[in-house]
Amino acid sequence: MAIKYTAKVIEHFKSPHNIGVIENADACATEGSPACGDEITVYLKIDKATDRIEDVKFQSYGCASNIATGSIITDLAKGKTIDEAEAITWKQAADELGGLPPVKMHCSVLAVDGLRSAIRKYKKEVKGIDYDSTLDVKTVTEELKHVLWPPVGVDIITLKMVKYIGIDQGAVSVEVSIGSDDKFLDPTIDEIVEHVSKIKGVKSVSVENV
Amino acid sequence: MIYLDNFRSTMVAPEVWEAMRTAAIDKYAVPAAFTQCGTGAAELIERAQNRVAAAIGASQNEVVFTGSGTEAINIALLGSAQAQVIDKPDIVTSEIEYPATLAVYRALEKEGYKAHYVKVDGEGKYDLDQLSSVLNEHTAMVSLMGVNHMIGTIEPLAEAGAIIAEASQRVGRRIPYHVDFASALQTQRLNVDAVKADLVSFSSNKIHGPKGVGALYVRKGTKIHPITFGSESYSPLVPGTPNTMGIAGFDKAVELLYATFDQDVEHMRSLMNRLAAGIRERIPHILLNGPDGVGRAASHLCYSFLFIEGEAIMMFLDMDEIVVDTGSACAAATLKPNYILMAIGRNHEQAHGSIRFTLSRYNTEADVDTALAKLVAIVERLRAQSTIRPPAQ
Numbered sequence: 001m002a003i004k005y006t007a008k009v010i011e012h013f014k015s016p017h018n019i020g021v022i023e024n025a026d027a028c029a030t031e032g033s034p035a036c037g038d039e040i041t042v043y044l045k046i047d048k049a050t051d052r053i054e055d056v057k058f059q060s061y062g063c064a065s066n067i068a069t070g071s072i073i074t075d076l077a078k079g080k081t082i083d084e085a086e087a088i089t090w091k092q093a094a095d096e097l098g099g100l101p102p103v104k105m106h107c108s109v110l111a112v113d114g115l116r117s118a119i120r121k122y123k124k125e126v127k128g129i130d131y132d133s134t135l136d137v138k139t140v141t142e143e144l145k146h147v148l149w150p151p152v153g154v155d156i157i158t159l160k161m162v163k164y165i166g167i168d169q170g171a172v173s174v175e176v177s178i179g180s181d182d183k184f185l186d187p188t189i190d191e192i193v194e195h196v197s198k199i200k201g202v203k204s205v206s207v208e209n210v
Numbered sequence: 211m212i213y214l215d216n217f218r219s220t221m222v223a224p225e226v227w228e229a230m231r232t233a234a235i236d237k238y239a240v241p242a243a244f245t246q247c248g249t250g251a252a253e254l255i256e257r258a259q260n261r262v263a264a265a266i267g268a269s270q271n272e273v274v275f276t277g278s279g280t281e282a283i284n285i286a287l288l289g290s291a292q293a294q295v296i297d298k299p300d301i302v303t304s305e306i307e308y309p310a311t312l313a314v315y316r317a318l319e320k321e322g323y324k325a326h327y328v329k330v331d332g333e334g335k336y337d338l339d340q341l342s343s344v345l346n347e348h349t350a351m352v353s354l355m356g357v358n359h360m361i362g363t364i365e366p367l368a369e370a371g372a373i374i375a376e377a378s379q380r381v382g383r384r385i386p387y388h389v390d391f392a393s394a395l396q397t398q399r400l401n402v403d404a405v406k407a408d409l410v411s412f413s414s415n416k417i418h419g420p421k422g423v424g425a426l427y428v429r430k431g432t433k434i435h436p437i438t439f440g441s442e443s444y445s446p447l448v449p450g451t452p453n454t455m456g457i458a459g460f461d462k463a464v465e466l467l468y469a470t471f472d473q474d475v476e477h478m479r480s481l482m483n484r485l486a487a488g489i490r491e492r493i494p495h496i497l498l499n500g501p502d503g504v505g506r507a508a509s510h511l512c513y514s515f516l517f518i519e520g521e522a523i524m525m526f527l528d529m530d531e532i533v534v535d536t537g538s539a540c541a542a543a544t545l546k547p548n549y550i551l552m553a554i555g556r557n558h559e560q561a562h563g564s565i566r567f568t569l570s571r572y573n574t575e576a577d578v579d580t581a582l583a584k585l586v587a588i589v590e591r592l593r594a595q596s597t598i599r600p601p602a603q
Contacts (some may be wrong), residue, residue: 005525008372013522014529034598037519037539038548041597061597063521063540103545142566150545181316187545 005064006098013064018074019056026126029117032110036194038062040070040114044077046122051082057164065104069111072096077115083173086119088112102153106191107183109146135201137165143195156192163210170203172196175210185209212577216416217359217393217568222524223418225292226462230420233458240451251454256442258461262425265402265468266410272553273496274426274445275457278573279392279413282426283353285437285447286388286409287314290351291323294386295434299350304336305330306550308362308390311353323350325353333501334554335482341370345377356394360415360550360566361500362510362539366399372404384408388430392416392424395467396570397507398476407431414456419463423456430470453456474571479508481569485509488582494587495600497560499551509569510539514551518592523565526588532581537564545553 005013005075020045032039039059045055056077060072073093077085090108100108110114123129133139144162145155156162156176164175174192178185188206196205224229233254241255242248246260259273271352276282291301304596305327315325326344329337336354345352352374356365367389378385389402392413397410402410409432414423428434430449467474487497489511501511513522520536537548539562547561556564567581593599 010529012523013525016595030597034562035557036543037558037562040595059597060593061517062519063538064525066519066540067522069597155583183544183546187539 003101003103005068005101005104008096008098009065009068009100011067012071012097016060016067016071018057018071018078019059019067021059022055024038025057026086027118027122027123029059029114031114031117032062033180033194034061037191038066038107038110040110042070042118044122046082046126048126051086053077053080053082056115058111061108062107063104063106066110066181067099069093069100070114073108073111073115082122084120088115092152100153102148103150105135106148106150107155109148113146116191117160118183133200135167135170135172135199136145139199140165140167140174140196143199144174144192145190146195149188156188161190171206172200172202172204173206175208178209180209212525212573212581214567214569214577215535216396216570217566218419218535219415220418220570221461221572222310222361222420222459223466225466226419226459229462230455230459234455234526237458241454243271247268254454254461255452255457258457258464259595261341261461261464262427264411265400265464266427267403268427269430270528272427275452275460276411276424276426276448277422277453279308279330279390279416281423282411282413283308283388283390284312284314286411286426286428286434287311287318287351287353288437289434289447289584290359290386290388290409290432291451292437294312294350294433296348296350298324299324299347300326300344300348301345301348301350302326302328302341302344302352304330304354305553306330306334306358307353307355308359308392310526311390312357314559315353319578324348330363330424330553333505334358334361334550335501335505336365336368336370336452338366340371342373342377345374345381345385349381349385351388353388355390355392356398357507357510358378358550359393360548361512361554363500364394364507367400367405367407371404371485375406379599380594384432385493386434389520392535395508397478399471402427402429409434412456414460414463417467418464420459440544470571475508477571477574478569481573481575482508482511482567483576484575485567485582488578489513492582492586497556499556499564500556511567514556514563515565515589516560516591517564517596517598519562520564523585524565524594525590526592527581527584532584534581535566538562 005209025043041185054073089172090112217545239247239254255331330534383446389407410427410542487512495516520538523539553559
């Protein structure tokens, strides 16, 4: 099957909106990692009186869809209040681009994660709203909703691929059910580890395929 | 379009297309004995067998045509495995083989074969000491390749062949040695006796022939079973009606390949040196993947451009109608970084930034210069917008 980017993805990849750095940004956050193949940094300039995003910029280490999703979420966020921007979903971002191939949906998740991280940093540092959640099964489950199963672009919780989440003094163990020779097994396990490791209080993550 | 992805597939040469057209119109009968049209088609296939056989120092009846290079590999490896009766059989290959070889080995592992994957050095060259150490009375076969498709390494086939021959003597039976020569055919000459190969697979579409045709050399006396079954009138090993039109195209492609082989290889080497020199001179923070100079195929170049990602480079070049390939996980159907780059010691980030340029005899200096100019601008642009930066000088 031919996997193609939409014309809108190509347009945003070719001429990304809001690319660059905001000096003296009110908040800035990086999500992803070069080892995983993509990373995004989002910078925010916020009107403190109205909590409205005056300016937003991003930088990207990643593929065409990473750059395009960075471009679209910054477009979507600009001019919105921080609460409105925080509510933008990765599905919305992908839809704005006319869709993404399922295998590339995780780029949209990463872009939205970058934006939300920057907003939450601002909320914590400037507004004193603490987003540090406790390490429990619910928090891990919520985080695993950001891990998509590449063939269909749907998260592994919705697909009921996560069979068990255990937490013992900061050590998180996750059991998933994926075919042992499935080509997406290794990248999915890597992504689970990357996401769960971000949760405050996590000391180690082990993933077992059952 | 500037096409620099010739290790994936090549343009069909105009002369090849003409030979295929003629065969389709004039030689459409099934090869057979006695009748004019049947023998006409049979002679066409024999001519092609002779052409391939003469090029590699073999006999006409040691060459069969297959439906692809992948099919040739499958017949060689599965057919060879099935033909042998060995207690607790071992099978040997390397960790950087073509996906078809690795897929067959994994399938055989599931059937109980024990597979050894020979390691490679930082330039992708086989560890021959390790190869030697794993060969024993349980070894059912060895499969190696002439040129690595991702990093261009010319592998020491003859040295490996000598090691396998020595081990065969030691164990008192011939250990079949399969060589995947698909990626090597464009730039390397082969003599099956010098390399001591028993089975060699080829692909037509890597040398300006059509897709859907491959060839397999089977040394006389090699034990091999068919893996598909049907009419054996053409070949018991590849049953069914042969692809006469495709074989005619492959035949013409081989004829053209050797008509100007040495000058074409020199032409491609000179272009590749020009491209490599331009990249080294104009783009900082790069890593060459595979050997430098004569250790790599003349038409092959693979660089990692650090701090940026390969699919983005490839897509930008594609928008300028320049076609290359990348080993980035982002461009892979599996989302994994290229296994060959990882095997030579690259980390994920270095693999993500890799771009492979593979030339053909049809490329020109202008192609290379245009591609280089675009590449320089693309790398600068992507680096300017990347989250990661070169360390401060």
